[in-house]
Amino acid sequence: MTIKPYFLILLAVIGILPAAQAQTPFESDSIFIKKIFSEALANGKSYEWLRVLTTQIGGRLSGSDGAVKAVVYTQKVMEDEGFDKVFLQKTEVPHWVRGAAEQAYFQSGKKKVQVPIAALGGSVATSKAGVKAEIIEVKSFLELRALGKEKVAGKIVFFNRPMDPTQLSTFDAYRGAVDQRGNGATEASKLGAVGAIVRSMTTRMDDFPHTGGMRYGPGVPLIPTAAISTNGAELLSKAIKDNPAIQFYFKQNCETLPDALSHNVVGELKGSTNANEIIVVGGHLDSWDLAQGAHDDGTGCVQAIEALRILKTLGYIPKRTLRSVMFMNEENGLRGGVTYADSARINSEVHLAAIESDRGGFTPLGFGLVGTTAKKAKIQSWQPLFASYGIYEIGPGGGGADIGPLGQQGATLLGLIPDSQRYFDYHHAGSDTLDAVSKRELEMGGAAMAAMLYLIDKYGLE
Amino acid sequence: MTIKPYFLILLAVIGILPAAQAQTPFESDSIFIKKIFSEALANGKSYEWLRVLTTQIGGRLSGSDGAVKAVVYTQKVMEDEGFDKVFLQKTEVPHWVRGAAEQAYFQSGKKKVQVPIAALGGSVATSKAGVKAEIIEVKSFLELRALGKEKVAGKIVFFNRPMDPTQLSTFDAYRGAVDQRGNGATEASKLGAVGAIVRSMTTRMDDFPHTGGMRYGPGVPLIPTAAISTNGAELLSKAIKDNPAIQFYFKQNCETLPDALSHNVVGELKGSTNANEIIVVGGHLDSWDLAQGAHDDGTGCVQAIEALRILKTLGYIPKRTLRSVMFMNEENGLRGGVTYADSARINSEVHLAAIESDRGGFTPLGFGLVGTTAKKAKIQSWQPLFASYGIYEIGPGGGGADIGPLGQQGATLLGLIPDSQRYFDYHHAGSDTLDAVSKRELEMGGAAMAAMLYLIDKYGLE
Secondary structure, eight states, X not given: OOOOOHHHHHHHHHHHHHHHHHTOOOHHHHHHHHHHXXXXXXXXXXXXXXXXXXXXXXXXXXXXXXXXXXXHHHHHHHHHXXXXXXXXEEEEEEEEEOOSOOXXXXXXXXXXXXXXXXXXXXXXXXXXXXXXXXXXXXXXXXXXXXXXXXXXXXXXXXXXOOOOTTOSSHHHHHHTTTHHHHHHHHHHHHTTOSEEEEEOSOSSOSSOOOOOBOOOOTTSOOOOEEEEOHXXXXXXHHHHHHOTTOEEEEEOOOEEEEEXXXXXXXXXXXXXXXXXXXXXXXXXXXXXXXXXXXXXXXXXXXXXXXXXXXXXXXXXXXXXXXXXXXESOTTTTOHHHHHHHHHHHHTTOEEEEEEEOOSOSXXXXXXXXXXXXXXXXXXXXXHHHHGGGTOOEEETTOOOTTTHHHHTTTOEEEEEEEOOTTHHHHTTSTTXXXXXXXXXXXXXXXXXXXXXHHHHHHHOOO | OOOOOHHHHHHHHHHHHHHHHHTXXXXXXXXXXXXXXXXXXXXXXXXXXXXXXXXXXXXXXXTSHHHHHHHHHHHHHHHHTTOSEEEEEEEEEEEEEOOSOOEEEEEETTEEEEOOEXXXXXXXXXXXXXXXXXXXXXXXXXXXXXXXXXXXXXXXXXXXXOOOTTOSSHHHHXXXXXXXXXXXXXXXXHTTOSEEEEEOSOSSOSSOOOOOXXXXXXXXXXXXXXXXXXXXXXXXXXXXXXXXXXXXXXXXXXXXXXXXXXXXXXXXXXXXXXXXXXXXXXXXXXXXXXXXXXXXXXXXXXXXXXXXHHHHHTTOOOSEEEEXXXXXXXXXXXXXXXXXXXXXXXXXXXXXXXXXXXXXXSOEXXXXXXXXXXXXXXXXXXXXXXXXXXXXXXXXXXOOTTTHHHHTTXXXXXXXXXXXXXXXXXXXXXXXXXXXXXXXXXXXXXXXXXXXXXXXXXXXXX
């Protein structure tokens, strides 16, 4: 965190005043937003939809049966809600499969100590016999390169730099560690390593390996790579300290199949006066395969549908066309987001704004904004309308991966920012299940999105 | 929620400015508070203490073995941390025991439908045979009184008004429903009822009965009373609609034993220049018996110890004497809070302020204040120092039950206000266990208390 000099805070406070005077929110907006939150908390449907998506469908990795079922289910939900139009958008997605469960152990004397691992998405398999080699621990690519080929070739590299627990936003801590997962195998392979094991991206100490996407850089030999649970990482690190010549074994059975046909799911309430202007609210329907994909991103999907349901139920007549979009393939390709934006360009659709929820179904605290200074200022001027709901931080934090391509077409991007403290306890791991979601927190987030959608629709961003 | 007219918000914003200019927080405070949070998140001990308190000791109702063990354990923790002084304060506490598990069912035709109940704290037992009678459902005391003795006498009254889910603070929803638990038996007894069953105080639908304190009004026959789980309440309500003459049976085995000797536990860092002025940070050590007493209030206790540990570890030399107080008997008597304040008065101790954490170990969002306008304004002027940590709401919300008696001696009272959305999922129920606590959220709360303690100590409240 950087320390804000106090005069900056003062300037920020003063800065609110002219905007607030120019753009006075009306009492009717306060009343309508209260109705939105009450509808969500008293009659919300999002938790029940999430229950089906997570416990009856479960993991929804692109190309999987779960992903197909999730497309069919969310299409039906939006049709049942009577949205004006519900349609699918074809998109071809990568199709990576895990295969049989991984195995891993290190050799401590004559004892084999099993540790929980999970292949990273996009990794190649090991040979059928698995890989067994000496393992060396590093905390950074700099440290790895300093070792050089001589000390790395033929070995397995263990990337063990933890997420920094002192970062207040766990997303900042994630950004500071995830290079190991995304590029660790490539960096290790450049020096002749035969495998890469990466500490799971979480600050929690437990036995869940957290998977996630990785890519091989151009021209390097494709070596297998997997995440190890944090408890496993600590155990392994200690064992290496005790015996630097320790042998590590792992076997994984994943493979990349030909691309599969999949779909975005789009539901729409047609605009009454400016139907050609579109505002999107969305989440991504795919999830990693290890769990139920509750916080990542079942919650975002059901909140996006709920936002439209609430406005429709309250009898709100939108000026602009409002769309709830279930993006496919955020986790390992972003094909759905790209497809959606391509389709918008081809059909000359004008997207005023897009709101994404992809940081978990926790208590909403703010919105991240990406857009012009003037448009961001207009959105920020509405903050007093959100204060009663604990939403103070409108500005920093970005939009969302799926809506990124729409930003290149001029859409203002908004990312719902919930409390981040628990997100990486569950992210990409077997622990991301329905019981980790609080119904009320989920509903507060959906209501916040509906309120923002309402204000953008009503007032525009000019 | 009341709608704030916009001009009030403007006034509030403008109101901040003079105070902020008069009382500019220093950059050194920002830096020190960042160190406090980093210490809590990187090296925090509170979660480990909570693990022992909840999983090794467990429920700690006043007078129980668990309460005795908790006194011994927290005393040892503070001694091990090297606080300047650690001592016990004797207090005599009510000693209510649940006895064997309750039983309850309603008769649906020939079928007995079991429902989960738990005797309310302070209730009398049923006879050994239990109570079986017709049951009538009401939503309020008004509705009950309108029925009159004729329709109530000889029956069991079922109080089934849910907590209002549209209240944004679940504490507001609780306050709107808890009269049923506290006074339901008395109101029913006045009209000749033979028992009272109360819907559990939670917005969640599940199978946990939530117990809690109740009192009999003067002169009424003491009838047994119990909480029923929300799922049970829904089932029962439907059964009554189907057959208004339905019979309900319950049996409970609780009793009130003679008062027991127990203790507050106090740890102290002695002030360097104003040792005669004391600032308290505390939680309550007792808990209901149905669970581990994690969020209520194990979290508050370990946060209070952690606040002192952090300041000590960072080498902070307090001007004033800082005390971490484990209050005994908040749940069913408040004897510890009264004893502590009595002792302060007898010993002519001056308490400048007291900070309590008794709203769960969730992400901190603010502090409630009770005190003079000038002192509250001084505390509020520090809010910019908390903004980086998501703490915006310093003012409304009150102090805490245990520190209330100190307020009557002129101490300014502060209550830590964490996110409330999940609190009543666990409150007084079997679900209040360690796994419902997020380590990071717990640590953020402890750090917020340490930061506030530091500012009050450093700047005073004049």
